[in-house]
Amino acid sequence: MVTEINEDNFKEFVSSNKIVLIDFSATWCAPCRIQGKVLEGIEAELGDKVAIAKVDVDQNPNIAREYNIYAVPSLVFFRNGKLVVFNEEGEESIEFLEESEDPSMELAKLVGVQSEEILKKIIELLYSAKD
Secondary structure (H helix, E strand, O other): OOEEOOOOOHHHHHHOOOEEEEEEEOOOOHHHHHHHHHHHHHHHHHOOOOEEEEEEOOOOHHHHHHOOOOOOOEEEEEEOOEEEEEEOOEEEEEEEEOOOOOOOHHHOEEEOOOOHHHHHHHHHHHHHOOO
16 A cells, blocks of 8 residues: 655655656545555555655645645655656656755656556656666
8 A cells, every 4th residue: 555644754755766757646536546546556655765645735735835736646756855856858858856955846757647657767767767
């Protein structure tokens, strides 16, 4: 089952796992339930490579605001505690940002339901990337 995190343990969860996928969602959101099922399948298959957590945006508005989450579901990746930013070309090209850098959050999140195929591809890319 995907871990539920909140404002109190968000930073610890992100920093204590090599690859992290955060699902920003809401209980009232039907597409979020669909995304949740996809993420449960990925966790069952790739749980040794990625830590997946869910953040309820209604109960954790400060985190949602920090990552400019205005639509749910929205997915954000971290690798070694650094935010993953996708270049204009999409999921084929990624960068890892230091906390001091100011990213365009529009390139750091995937908005809307994402397929298992795309998410697995990103996870494998992050997992195999050199440190």
